[in-house]
Amino acid sequence: MKIILAGGSGQVGTILAWHFHQKGHCVVVLSRSPQNAPWPIARWDGSTLGPWKSELERSDVLINLAGRSVNCRYTENNRREILDSRVLSTEVLHQALARTEHPPPVWLNASTATIYRHALDRPMDEATGELGGNELGAPDTWNFSIDVAKAWEAAFFSTPTPRTRKVALRSAMTFSADRGGVFDTLLNLVRHGLGGTNLPGTQFVSWIHEVDFIRSIEFLIGSKELSGPVNLASPNPLPNREFLRILREAWGTHFGLPATPWMLELGTFLLRTESELVLKSRQIVPGRLRDAGFQFKFPNWPDAARNLVAQWKSRS
16 A cells, blocks of 8 residues: 555654554655655645645555644644644645545544543543533633644545545544653653652543554554544543553552642643643543444553553663
């Protein structure tokens, strides 16, 4: 297959690029900052048409992961970049497909599980999940992330592509043992005695192991009957208190300094990020994947945590 990875230079994009490259597929990455890689990289700015659009001709899969990282303070400038990088890249890919004689038959576009409301009471699947926005118990500042997610999916689905099936990837946090990723950050807190409960600890954590993320992408490429939003998450989210306890046990420690909400606000301010990333309850389940017969290799956090810790240690 010829696979086009827009925004494929980030952590998740690199995971997918290596996987498909090692399986012998032709991978082409569209990137704002081309770097040396085993696969071709075409320069694009994520908002305007250019020579890169010729790569779409007779390709088999388009995967768009473009978007500025949300791991930052939500200043006015950062908010604009977060929104524009997602919406404009999606819109320009629509323009490119409209000018392609033989477009790819499937387009997987990144989205986010953050689109669902702050959920302490029940799981959220694609059929019964409630989208967020101004819900009780959630600060007004969390509405920005939800608005971005809604605008992102609106840009994706508003333009018909009769020759291309479209799937929005409502993904939870993808955990891999790579340096600089989400799991690496969490494990560093545990290693330094700071991996205690993020109080109140009842907020749910949704996650997916990199192995299952890759396998779900392959599954969606081959499942021609699946289109629309699809949740990419383990079927077993769990409260923050249990999530971090299990991670500490996997590392081999029982101590972790808990963090109160005001400590989290201060800590995330100093780290130039937002407390929403750890305080919002994301209780996401993969209803459509399970109904279609997808089987997870790592459905439970204890097994996933032990595997990721072992990988992390082997790479140290």
